[in-house]
Amino acid sequence: MPSEIILIAAVTVDGFIAKNNKDKTKWTQDLHLFKKQTMGHPVIMGSNTHNILSKDLPGRELIIIHRDDDPEKTINNITSERCFIAGGGNIYYRFYQFLTHLYITPHPHIFGKGVSLFSENVNGSNLVFEKIIEVSKENGIYQYQYRVDK
Numbered sequence: 001m002p003s004e005i006i007l008i009a010a011v012t013v014d015g016f017i018a019k020n021n022k023d024k025t026k027w028t029q030d031l032h033l034f035k036k037q038t039m040g041h042p043v044i045m046g047s048n049t050h051n052i053l054s055k056d057l058p059g060r061e062l063i064i065i066h067r068d069d070d071p072e073k074t075i076n077n078i079t080s081e082r083c084f085i086a087g088g089g090n091i092y093y094r095f096y097q098f099l100t101h102l103y104i105t106p107h108p109h110i111f112g113k114g115v116s117l118f119s120e121n122v123n124g125s126n127l128v129f130e131k132i133i134e135v136s137k138e139n140g141i142y143q144y145q146y147r148v149d150k
Contacts, residue, residue, distance in 0.1 A: 001075055002042075004082040006101040007092055008034060009117060013106050016114035017087055021048050023115070030105045030135045031056065033143060034086075037103065042083040044074065046091040053086070071095050089119035096122045105135060105143040125149070 009017055010028040018025055035056065042061040045053070050064050063074060063083075071094045075083075085095045096118065127146035135141040 002078050002081055002083045004100050005075065005085065005095070005098045006082065006103055007085045007095070007099050008037065008103040009087060009092070010034075010105045010107055011117055012109040012111050012114075014110045014112065015117055016111045017089060017117055018115040019111055021088070021115060022052075024052055027109055028105075028107060029139060029141055030107075030143060033105070033133065033135055038084050038086070042078050042080050043086050044083060044091065044095065045086040046088050049087040049091070065091055065094070071098065089115045089117060093118045093120050093122060099125075099148050101130075101148065102127060102146045103143055104146070105141065107141060108139065 010025065010030050011017055012027075038057070039059055042063055043057065044063045044065060046065055050062060054062060061080075063078075065071070065074065075095070075098050085092060085099070126149040128149050129144070130147050131145040133143040133145070135143055
C-alpha cells in the first residue's frame, strides 16, 4: 500500500470539477503541473476521466476504476510509495478514506452546478497546509497542498 495517496484536482471556486460527466475541462490551466506531479506514479481514475485525459498521460500506470471495483483492494495492489487519485467525483468519494494528501487547484470560475469534488457527503477531515505552488500568477491560480490529519 502506498504511503502517499494523493487526491489531485482542479476545481472552480464553488467546488466543481466539471460542468458535467463529459466536460473536457478546457477551463483548467494546471494540466502541465498535473503531468509533472503524476509522472512515473500510478494514477487512479474513473472511466470518464480516463476518456478525457488518457491521451495526455503517457509514462504513468493508469488504473481505471469501475463501479464494482473495491477501492481497498485496488490500493493494496499498488507497490509504489505514491499514487494519485485523479477523479471524477465518484472516485474521489470512494477513495476518500484512504487519502493522505490533497492537491487542490482552485480556478477563477463559478459553474453554479456540475460535478462536485465528492459525489456524496464525506466525513469531515482536518487538513494541514504543507505548500503552495504557483500555476499562473497573472490569473491568480495556485495549487494548495494539504496533508490529511488523521
